[in-house]
Amino acid sequence: MSPATPAGRKLLTALLAAAVALLPAASPGLVHAEGVSAQGVPDRPAPGPAPDPSLPVHALAAADAPLDNPLKGFARFLQPGVDPNAGYPLSLTWAYFGLSEIMTNAGNCSSYDWSIIDNALDTIAAAGNHAAIRVYMEYPGGGTGTHPGNAIPACFNGQVAMRHNAYWDTTSPDYDSPFLRTGLKNFISAFAARYDGDPRLGYIHLGLIGLWGEWHTWPYDTDTSGDTYPNYMPTDANAAEILHAYNNAFTRTRLELRYPDNAGGAADTLPRIGYHDDSFCYREGGQGVTLPISMGGAPWAQLQKALEHNVENRWITASMGGEVRPEIQSTAFDNWPGGSGPVDNMKACIELEHTTWKINERSLDYSPTNPNVAAAVRLMGYNFTVRNAYFHGTAQGTTKVGVQIVNTGVAPFYYPWTVSLGLKDAAGNVVRTWDTSWDLRQIMPTQIRAFPDWQVGADPTYRDFGHPRYFDASVNLSGLNTGGYRLVMKAKNPLEAINPAAKKLRFANAGQNADGWLDLGGMTVGQSAGPVSYEAEASGNTLAGGAVTSACGGCSGGSKVGYIGNGGTLTFAGVDGGTGGNRTVTLHYASQEQRSATVAVNGQSPRTVGFSPTPDWNTPRTTTVTLPLRSGRNTITIANPSGWAPDVDRITVG
Numbered sequence: 001m002s003p004a005t006p007a008g009r010k011l012l013t014a015l016l017a018a019a020v021a022l023l024p025a026a027s028p029g030l031v032h033a034e035g036v037s038a039q040g041v042p043d044r045p046a047p048g049p050a051p052d053p054s055l056p057v058h059a060l061a062a063a064d065a066p067l068d069n070p071l072k073g074f075a076r077f078l079q080p081g082v083d084p085n086a087g088y089p090l091s092l093t094w095a096y097f098g099l100s101e102i103m104t105n106a107g108n109c110s111s112y113d114w115s116i117i118d119n120a121l122d123t124i125a126a127a128g129n130h131a132a133i134r135v136y137m138e139y140p141g142g143g144t145g146t147h148p149g150n151a152i153p154a155c156f157n158g159q160v161a162m163r164h165n166a167y168w169d170t171t172s173p174d175y176d177s178p179f180l181r182t183g184l185k186n187f188i189s190a191f192a193a194r195y196d197g198d199p200r201l202g203y204i205h206l207g208l209i210g211l212w213g214e215w216h217t218w219p220y221d222t223d224t225s226g227d228t229y230p231n232y233m234p235t236d237a238n239a240a241e242i243l244h245a246y247n248n249a250f251t252r253t254r255l256e257l258r259y260p261d262n263a264g265g266a267a268d269t270l271p272r273i274g275y276h277d278d279s280f281c282y283r284e285g286g287q288g289v290t291l292p293i294s295m296g297g298a299p300w301a302q303l304q305k306a307l308e309h310n311v312e313n314r315w316i317t318a319s320m321g322g323e324v325r326p327e328i329q330s331t332a333f334d335n336w337p338g339g340s341g342p343v344d345n346m347k348a349c350i351e352l353e354h355t356t357w358k359i360n361e362r363s364l365d366y367s368p369t370n371p372n373v374a375a376a377v378r379l380m381g382y383n384f385t386v387r388n389a390y391f392h393g394t395a396q397g398t399t400k401v402g403v404q405i406v407n408t409g410v411a412p413f414y415y416p417w418t419v420s421l422g423l424k425d426a427a428g429n430v431v432r433t434w435d436t437s438w439d440l441r442q443i444m445p446t447q448i449r450a451f452p453d454w455q456v457g458a459d460p461t462y463r464d465f466g467h468p469r470y471f472d473a474s475v476n477l478s479g480l481n482t483g484g485y486r487l488v489m490k491a492k493n494p495l496e497a498i499n500p501a502a503k504k505l506r507f508a509n510a511g512q513n514a515d516g517w518l519d520l521g522g523m524t525v526g527q528s529a530g531p532v533s534y535e536a537e538a539s540g541n542t543l544a545g546g547a548v549t550s551a552c553g554g555c556s557g558g559s560k561v562g563y564i565g566n567g568g569t570l571t572f573a574g575v576d577g578g579t580g581g582n583r584t585v586t587l588h589y590a591s592q593e594q595r596s597a598t599v600a601v602n603g604q605s606p607r608t609v610g611f612s613p614t615p616d617w618n619t620p621r622t623t624t625v626t627l628p629l630r631s632g633r634n635t636i637t638i639a640n641p642s643g644w645a646p647d648v649d650r651i652t653v654g
Helices: 006-020 113-125 178-195 238-250 302-308 344-354 361-365 373-378
Strands: 055-058 075-078 092-098 130-136 160-165 170-173 203-205 256-257 273-282 321-326 357-359 382-390 398-407 419-424 431-433 448-449 463-464 470-477 483-491 516-523 532-535 542-544 550-551 559-560 569-576 581-592 595-601 607-611 623-631 633-639 647-653
Touching: 075 361, 092 113, 113 130, 178 238, 203 382, 238 256, 238 273, 273 344, 273 532, 273 595, 302 344, 344 373, 344 448, 382 483, 382 516, 419 470, 431 470, 463 569, 483 633, 581 607, 607 623
Parallel strands: 075 092, 075 357, 092 130, 130 203, 203 256, 256 273, 273 321, 321 357
Antiparallel strands: 055 382, 160 170, 382 398, 398 470, 419 431, 419 483, 448 463, 483 516, 532 647, 542 569, 550 559, 559 647, 569 633, 581 623, 581 647, 595 607, 595 633
């Protein structure tokens, strides 16, 4: 389906033309490197701290994460007059810029007009999205949208030799020119001084070199053995200068390079440089251009190059972006999790490349209810679920709050966004917040897929990797009104400082709110809101020595635990002691005769409690006992070493 606008039709034509440059026929003479030495199975990260045993556990229900979580999933091109949020849900927008649109002074290569980038970033931010961008000098087909095809700055004229690429009818500057290299390095420094860490930016493709800024000039490239075309690419050493200039200048915003072997593999030792697979998951002539040779890929496939340069695990420290190959964008997920025809094994492509995001212009036409696409998007990048929260249900003064987060995506989160805790009142207003030092970047995927080249099992083989990550922080409740609140947590998107409607990072939990705050559970500040009840038959309790659960029509929940005593015991687990101290514990029981039982807290010395008869075995009565509970979780064990105890319905802690 063609885009509706002339600019859109021009864009799609340019995309398809760009794809031609990467066909296998475009790389004659390439051969698989013998004796590939892959990096291999990465070391598993340390598990981090264990949950604080003094804090009661509150299990949180999981749910599907939203499809437009920030900094992951699909990106579409920024086009004048087109809604950046049209089509399938997304949080990224892709934009090109010609270098000549920034270096506009013909007499001064150190003068820059950043307005074209700022205007685009503002437009993208106004849609609530982050930008992924690239600056180019050569764009076949006359450019993209309103941007020029020849974007070589006029200040290079007379200083840098120009060559004609007859295949694409473009002008290619001499990338080995010292004047050009100095101009590009100065530009990179100024580019970073203005935009490194800009909250509007998500990813920067290095660009600048080659057709479309993709670091190739095919067919005028390094392979001159099978054709008559001269090589227009810079030497590896000169290309490495540009690569290192980017790496040194940008320390916060994420950078991506086209191929692992660009500049002779100069990025091999630069862990902050990610990769940008512009032909993602395409098959041409029976060979894949993403998956490695061991999975039917071509010698020039993206992951084959990664294996040969020992950077197949670069995703641990840097992002993996790119573009779903334009020819397959409309059908890429029709046969999920595999592929068909020109679409390679899509799930394998995402899992082995550890894909975080991809340009996908035809996602405009996807149904937002397509389950195949949803499964792929949720797998891409991070997918966080808060498994448990840890806190006292009733607290005052300073108290501790913890969470345990699991990542079921294929990549970590790459930015140090601030995670905050908060309290919402009964009206849903956030009345208090506390920033934490929790670092979402530490939450690695729980499993990773092994390359066949690692020789650790038949494909697909998955290895345990990341762990559920526990964080905690102390919060001060002083000054809050006594009463009930909802404890909440949020990872703040820095883009919200520019546009409060910026896409929120949301967890894959049923309690996730659209405002970005995740509900962790109820908390009473100050005095207790009332006794907390614990059922005898609850699954977390321990029944031993013959104690059993049975039906009880008059009991809470319709059940009780009997045959306690004479070796039978009932242990309540996870009893919240609040801030600790003596607490009144009420025992709800049924016994048609006078009985007694021992009650022990946390395995300490038991005390004996007497129980008066009840009308029958289904009508509970109560008796109370004062017990010394510690702060956090406690166990309470009911037994009788020399006779039968009553049947127990539940206990309540006041």
